[in-house]
Amino acid sequence: MKKINCIIIDDEPSSQDVLEQFVSNIDFLVLKGICNHAVEAKEVIENEKIDLLFLDINMPIISGLEFYKSLNNPPLVIFTTAYATYAVEGFEINATDYLLKPFSFERFLKAVTKAKDILKQDEDKIILKADKRLHVVKFNDILFIKSLGDYIKVYTSNNTLITYSKLSNILEKLPIKDFIQVHKSYIINTNKISFIEGNQIIIEENKIPIGKTHKKNLINHLNNY
Numbered sequence: 001m002k003k004i005n006c007i008i009i010d011d012e013p014s015s016q017d018v019l020e021q022f023v024s025n026i027d028f029l030v031l032k033g034i035c036n037h038a039v040e041a042k043e044v045i046e047n048e049k050i051d052l053l054f055l056d057i058n059m060p061i062i063s064g065l066e067f068y069k070s071l072n073n074p075p076l077v078i079f080t081t082a083y084a085t086y087a088v089e090g091f092e093i094n095a096t097d098y099l100l101k102p103f104s105f106e107r108f109l110k111a112v113t114k115a116k117d118i119l120k121q122d123e124d125k126i127i128l129k130a131d132k133r134l135h136v137v138k139f140n141d142i143l144f145i146k147s148l149g150d151y152i153k154v155y156t157s158n159n160t161l162i163t164y165s166k167l168s169n170i171l172e173k174l175p176i177k178d179f180i181q182v183h184k185s186y187i188i189n190t191n192k193i194s195f196i197e198g199n200q201i202i203i204e205e206n207k208i209p210i211g212k213t214h215k216k217n218l219i220n221h222l223n224n225y
Contacts, residue, residue: 004112004119005049007033009041009064010056010080015101019054019080022108028116038067049172050075052096052115057081069093072129072164076118078111094134126173128154130161137161139175143192143203147185155206180221183211190222 006029008019016034023029032048035041037059044050055077057064068077082101096118097111125138141156147167154161171179171187181187182201186208194202199215201208210218 003030004028004051004116005030005032006052006054007031007035007041007044007050008054009035009038010054011036011059012056015056015080022105025105026109026112029112038062038064041067045071045075046169051119053077055079058083065093073127074129076115078115128161128163130163135161139178140191142189144189144206144208145170145187157204177225180218182214182218183209190225
């Protein structure tokens, strides 16, 4: 099981300290940041590969619930709060777990183990938010991905999905042995290549350009894998 990158989002220093200590005691968790509010957290999520949030609900600027609803392709979330009244709404947005402060290390361990099990089940797939829905897409079904500015278009054999993401962020979530960036605007699934002709990759009926700076990496990738 790979390491799980997580961040703590909580405006109370005492709660931050407890969570930081608990995270340090779990060998499969890697703490990528501690944020005092949602705006600060958004920047971390956009620039780091984050798998799990420990998210307080009652915070300044924007509540944890509203913040999580606003995310495109959100990580898993474990809500942490002193208010039991939020529990129902937390689970309605598919929270992995809900920890009522103060909680024990044993209860924390149970919650993160649940997250680990979910991520292990999802190792061959990715969840994408498109058309106000969460789509579960298997890696093997992806043909290629195209950048559309602040969005990406994911092409599969049967469908296309447009979702808010940077190309670099989605690449971090894909298995390195199967996916590679071949152009500033394209990532391909190397298993789907029909053939390469000049500076173009043919995948089914699609022609994907190979960028000059990416061609050597592509050849090395194909030779290695």
